[in-house]
Amino acid sequence: MFNILISDDNESNIYVLEMLIDEWFNENNITKYKIDSALNGKEAIEKVENCIYDIIFLDIMMPVMDGFEALELIRNKSLALQPKVIVSSAIIDNNENKNKAKNLKANAFIVKPLSQETINIMLDKYIKNYINPNNKEAKTNTNYIHFDKDETVESDGTSAKYFLSTYPENILDKEDIEELVNEMNELEQEIKFSANIEDIIKNFSDILEKSRILLLSFTEFSNLVNLLSEIKNHINKVDIYVLENDISFQILELIEILSDWFESLFLQEDLEDVYVINHSIENSFNLLKNLK
Known part of the structure; x- marks a missing residue:
């Protein structure tokens, strides 16, 4: 959307x-x-x-x-x-x-x-x-x-370039990030073109798990790791047949946020503040939970 x-x-x-x-x-x-x-x-x-x-x-x-x-x-x-x-x-x-x-x-x-x-x-x-x-x-x-x-952005300690510079260069394989972002983009297209809801939820669950594993290397994102686990557990319990359209919309919102964040932080290294992801994810997840 x-x-x-x-x-x-x-x-x-x-x-x-x-x-x-x-x-x-x-x-x-x-x-x-x-x-x-x-x-x-x-x-x-x-x-x-x-x-x-x-x-x-x-x-x-x-x-x-x-x-x-x-x-x-x-x-x-x-x-x-x-x-x-x-x-x-x-x-x-x-x-x-x-x-x-x-x-x-x-x-x-x-x-x-x-x-x-x-x-x-x-x-x-x-x-x-x-x-x-x-x-x-x-x-x-x-x-x-x-x-x-x-555009130029002064580093205040929260920018992507500064954040990544504090970690060893080999802490993440960019090919893994690229593959994950591509999977996210593909899922966005599946949702927009009304793919089968069961396939969407399975693919979304896989992406959440891959995202969680990749982020385990960064202690700063421990709350986000826990939040992704919570989303994954919830999405696999929802009655997909009753809430098919609403669920698709909310998954799209969540996957768009994650996709842009991963790409901006790890691939483009141009995110101004790497620590503001949780709030948006929590907001979208709360909307998803309210669909029950």
């Missing part, structure tokens, strides 16, 4: 952007996605506190709390998965806004009025390339700027 949030004080702008996003998902035959909206930055923050978003489209000029204030709060929150934040403005040549967006760790800066081409570029990069890493089509459009490659 892909979750997208649009924050704009103009309801007409929200409606247009929803249509552009819907068009992209329809063209790419992706049915499991949800679009939420907020009319100001304060509402956007409230949404972020209650849902894990893949992408946030954030307008700069909004009442109550503007887009920059909201972006700063989002980036300062201890989220296991930081969303991709795309800042929008009606002024393309305002270098002050561009630089501010970049310094606040926006992923991209796009210019209004928004076009289907611009939205396609954003979703191709942040969703399509995530589903299919080999999809690296060249895009040319003067109405957006990607900041991703230019």
Whole structure:
């Protein structure tokens, strides 16, 4: 399930952007996605506190709390998965806004009025390339700027590079991590295309066990190891025939969190805070337990 949030004080702008996003998902035959909206930055923050978003489209000029204030709060929150934040403005040549967006760790800066081409570029990069890493089509459009490659993060002792540097290089085999992440991605696709629920639960249980074993080498993740064991025990006891659709959705949420975390920490080594995984896993697991 892909979750997208649009924050704009103009309801007409929200409606247009929803249509552009819907068009992209329809063209790419992706049915499991949800679009939420907020009319100001304060509402956007409230949404972020209650849902894990893949992408946030954030307008700069909004009442109550503007887009920059909201972006700063989002980036300062201890989220296991930081969303991709795309800042929008009606002024393309305002270098002050561009630089501010970049310094606040926006992923991209796009210019209004928004076009289907611009939205396609954003979703191709942040969703399509995530589903299919080999999809690296060249895009040319003067109405957006990607900041991703230019982002730099000061180490505060919790970043992935710092964390991994405190352990011997051979403590983990990256091929094992890559194989696990690939299995997670494959399971995501199985769920999205409605595979047999019994197969999904079996594969999910296997992934939880492999994840648990890989993490045993790191004393910092002992709570997470225990949590994964608890999830595995629970998932094998649930009445899958009664709760088939809800169970699939909750497993998807959990596997997406784990997949992104393993990849960002161990493969890309670009996670800003490696210790915030438990909270998101616990939240999703609590939702799963409430389905009983």
